[in-house]
Amino acid sequence: MMQDLAVTASTSALSPIALFLQADVVVKAVMIGLLLASVWTWTIILSGTISLSSALRKSKALAAEFWKSEDIDKFYDGPGRQDVPAAKVFSAAVSEWRRSVRTGKPVDREGTRARLANAMASAAAGEIDRLSDRLNILATVGSVAPFVGLFGTVWGIMRSFTDIAASQNTSLGVVAPGIAEALFATALGLFAAIPAVIAYNRLLHKISKIEGHLHRFGDALHITLSRELERA
Amino acid sequence: MMQKGEGAGFGLSVIGHGGLLALLSLNLMSVREMPKLSQSMDVMLVDKAGLVSGAPQVAQEAPQASEAPEVADTPEDAPPPDPAPTSRPTPAPAKPAVSQKAAEKPAPPAPPAPKAKPKATSLSNDFLKGIPVEKSTGKAAAPRAAISPLAMNGLAALLLQQVRPCYNPPAGGTDTASIATVLDLKMKRDGSVASVQIGEQTGINAQNRPYASQMADAARRAVLRCSPFKLPVELYEGGWDDFAFRFRPS
Structure with a gap:
């Protein structure tokens, strides 16, 4: 009767924990997986945002400090040894410079220029690789989590249809809780995927900014060093 | 696996997820009270009770x-x-x-x-x-003079509410839901059905005529499946002991 139906509808609580506990084993596994993916995603988002911001800030500060400094060797032994992307590029250039110029033999200018450029480019690429290490996880979660959630939903709805067939009862009180549980899996999938996609694009943009900065710094350094090479 | 600045991020995200879960469990997703459907059955059935x-x-x-x-x-x-x-x-x-x-x-x-x-x-x-x-x-x-027509309408509505959940509409056919079947129910005092006779059917048209007997069977099955009905005992004599029950699928 109507009253019974209303009662059964309101007694089935819609809190996330209740939905999780009522769900099927497969749906439970999907939910746990998506929750872990979400936690991992947010770990990467938070730590990635912090580390990329500080990398960009410190690189810019180091570059500005470098252009003000008088002595390259002194700078190399001081701030140049920091764990900063621009410092890595700088130290790669200086160590290559020392190896090429301080040999005692006549300096091969063209070869030294090429080696300097290669050393700086590879140092910058290594830094970018290190910074963008976690981005692939964000991309994977962003594209796969909705499908995983959808799988959980389809499975849950299949299960609730089986229950309907078994109980021979098509009233909403029988159908609704199962479908609500099933839809919760899709909600979790989207919950994990949306921040992942947004953060992926944001972090990618930040990394490309750092990359541009490193390349510009490397080019300027290369120009300065090759000018020095003319005098050597 | 975890890099050095990621410990703090991991802790923050775990705390954030836990907080969100607690928040959702506490109030945000609590069931909203839906307006209860008023029972309009009596109004519908008054002119149907012959x-x-x-x-x-x-x-x-x-x-x-x-x-x-x-x-x-x-x-x-x-x-x-x-x-x-x-x-x-x-x-x-x-x-x-x-x-x-x-x-x-x-x-x-x-x-x-x-x-x-x-x-x-x-x-x-x-x-x-x-x-x-x-x-x-x-x-x-x-005998029916003892029970008011209003009470009989109430009985019919009560019976309909109890039969509806057991009713499985037969597959196929167009406009079959408009077929109403009168079932002559002989009931025992405990609410179980002693016998069901299929009476006249209304709402039959050219499209759903082939399905008329199917609909009648479905109605009969629904009644038998739900058989012990909960009806007021004081209305048994002359009320629902022998009851012409008009079943409409919708």
Whole structure:
């Protein structure tokens, strides 16, 4: 009767924990997986945002400090040894410079220029690789989590249809809780995927900014060093 | 696996997820109270209950019976005994008919006949013909007079509510939901159904005609499946012991 139906509808609580506990084993596994993916995603988002911001800030500060400094060797032994992307590029250039110029033999200018450029480019690429290490996880979660959630939903709805067939009862009180549980899996999938996609694009943009900065710094350094090479 | 700045991020994200979960569990996703559906069944069913017309007819018969003695007074015989027998016979043919209807027909007519004959001698032969007592209407009308049409509508609505969940609409067919089937239910006192007879069907048109018998079967199955019904016991006698139940799929 109507009253019974209303009662059964309101007694089935819609809190996330209740939905999780009522769900099927497969749906439970999907939910746990998506929750872990979400936690991992947010770990990467938070730590990635912090580390990329500080990398960009410190690189810019180091570059500005470098252009003000008088002595390259002194700078190399001081701030140049920091764990900063621009410092890595700088130290790669200086160590290559020392190896090429301080040999005692006549300096091969063209070869030294090429080696300097290669050393700086590879140092910058290594830094970018290190910074963008976690981005692939964000991309994977962003594209796969909705499908995983959808799988959980389809499975849950299949299960609730089986229950309907078994109980021979098509009233909403029988159908609704199962479908609500099933839809919760899709909600979790989207919950994990949306921040992942947004953060992926944001972090990618930040990394490309750092990359541009490193390349510009490397080019300027290369120009300065090759000018020095003319005098050597 | 985890890089050096990621510990703090991991902690933050775990705390954030836990907080969000707690928040959602506490209030945000609590069930909103939905407006309860009002039961409009009574309104719908009032004009459907054909039994309503049965009750007034009984009331009309009583005055006829009281008029009868006046007709009877014209013959010369025994003025005092007359009012008593004449007032009694009017319910008398009705009540036995209920019990007899279930039982044999040939035997019972005998007792009413002797009763009627004294009247015939004391009154006139036209007296019995003057009372429009058909066996069928008398049987149905007399007991039902005890229960108001409103209560009968309530009974029908109550029964419909209990049958609906057990009803599986047969697959296929267009416009089959408009077929209404009258089921003659013989019920036991405990609410279980003793027998189901499929009565007339309405709402049949050219499209759904092939499915009419299927719909009737489906209705019968629904009634049998839900069989012990919860109906008010005080309305059993003359109420739902023999019930013409009109089932509409929607």
